[in-house]
Amino acid sequence: MKKLTEMSLEEFAGLSYPCSCGRTHEVGIRKIRVAGGCLEELPGIVKDLGGGPAYLLADRRTFGAAGERAGQLLYEGGIPFHGKKFSGEKPLVPDEHTLGAALADLEPEDRLIIAIGSGTLNDTARFLSARTGVPYMVVCTAPSMDGYASTVCPLILEGQKVTKPGVYPQAILADTSIMKNAPMPMLTAGFGDIIGKFTALADWRLSQLVNGEYYCEECAALMARAVEKCAENAEGLRARDEQAVQVVTEALILSGVAMGLVGNSRPASGAEHHFSHFWEVDALRWGQEHPLHGNSVGVGAVISASLYELAKSRLPQGFALPDKERILSCLQAAGSPAGPMELGIRRDLFFESLLHAMEIRDRFTILRFLAGQGLLNGCAAELAGRFYPAGKE
Ligand SMILES: [Zn+2]
Ligand SMILES: [Zn+2]
Incomplete structure (x- = not known):
């Protein structure tokens, strides 16, 4: 039997896969076509x-x-x-x-x-x-x-x-x-949702190392490979190149499939999604429009990767940091928003989200890690200063 990382997306339909993680992964979708x-x-x-x-x-x-x-x-x-x-x-x-x-x-x-x-x-x-x-x-x-x-x-x-x-x-x-002819903010949102997997996967790995949470190497590798392919196609997406649209579409569908394989949203959602959720709930409360989900998630990934950098010396030995510069440059190349000011997030909301986004759900991420180390307040102040330079907000 082929390994998960060797399969095309369409081959996942109806899959039952005895995995090296000890579980049998299943997909209840009967047909997937992307072309x-x-x-x-x-x-x-x-x-x-x-x-x-x-x-x-x-x-x-x-x-x-x-x-x-x-x-x-x-x-x-x-x-x-x-x-x-x-x-x-x-x-x-x-x-x-x-x-x-x-x-x-x-x-x-x-x-x-x-x-x-x-x-x-x-x-x-x-x-x-x-x-x-x-x-x-x-x-x-x-x-x-x-x-x-x-x-x-x-x-x-x-x-x-x-x-x-x-x-x-x-x-x-x-x-x-x-x-490929969808409105551009929808293309960049899908791309941002995928780039957010860089930090989602880091959060999942971190929780495995710190808490012994269930982690599937094959599913994580599968998702990471799809995210890499998208990152390489950032400029093509901006040009509405059909091949780039295909790569992003496949990664988006695969992301849902991977959640189904694992039985929870770990392969696809971490702190970057908690930021996005926090900002969206705030906008709903005031009856304001908010950016598309994926555009917020992309920005959330930049913030989450920045937090990983700040936490570096406290992370488990050999932990592979999500690459903040890479995340930033991919978002910029695709024309996706890459900072909270671009999304219209106020500084006070940004600061509050750093402290409280982790309360949205009971899930261990870099936010809970930093909170546990007593470092979250300091990091929040540092990032607020970085993303909102004085006089610019
Ligand atoms: Zn597995
Ligand atoms: Zn998402």
Whole structure:
């Protein structure tokens, strides 16, 4: 049997892998396709999944990007379908209104839900699928976040960010000739979400060394390899080069797959995600818009890597530091935000997030490590001075 690091992304579909870590890793997704032009394969995939009637969910933008063509293909393939197009002006959010409207148009005879979109539409379809038992698949329209292959639904309920359990998509269909035309902030957000894995993986390793937490060498190596490939394609992404978009898309899907393999989000999420979450919750509290998740995560990775540098002398012997300069230069090359001021984060919020982001969840990261050493306050002051030079905030 091939090792995880030797497998192509598409080979992960339906995998059961007895791993060197002692566990058997499994993937409940039946089909993964990432290629230019692969939207044309939609009818065949829908038939393999048991056929229609299919219920398509799209918004104005994703309908134009892929939904209209998806409908034509289903029609030509003789697959019955109907659709819901969210046509509001504002960006769609996965809140009570969106979930309710999506549910209201689901028909009793529907056999498959097809999300045509990225974050919100995928999360909406996943939630609907998990609660109704109707399977779902996703046609990806932007390489903007790593939730395609995830099993949880991040929702906004009563103005609060909450995560509800969901299910795997049965299939992921990512046509890179469509995805490369997504709005640029979505491309840079997906890239930032991937660059955040540099520090997520460091946090996971640190917790293994300090606390003996379960760690899978093969899954970590798998993720690290995908992140490396993205880092090498930063400039291509900025130019909307389809090959670079493919590399980032594969890494984003793989990130969800890796979380499924391990059974938690360790391969994909550490302190950099806690910063992003902290800033997002603050913006929600004040009813303000906030940057896309992945753009905050990229900045979070710069901060987290800076903390690792400051902690260097206290870290376990031989610990491989995440490379802060590399993280910075990758983000800059891709055109992603690389500092908190670029995201519009106020200095006081930045300082507060350094001290309290770790309280978001019970997970050991560089933040808890520094707090345990009594160094977190000092590091927070140091970084606030560095990222907000006097007179510039
Ligand atoms: Zn393993
Ligand atoms: Zn993320």
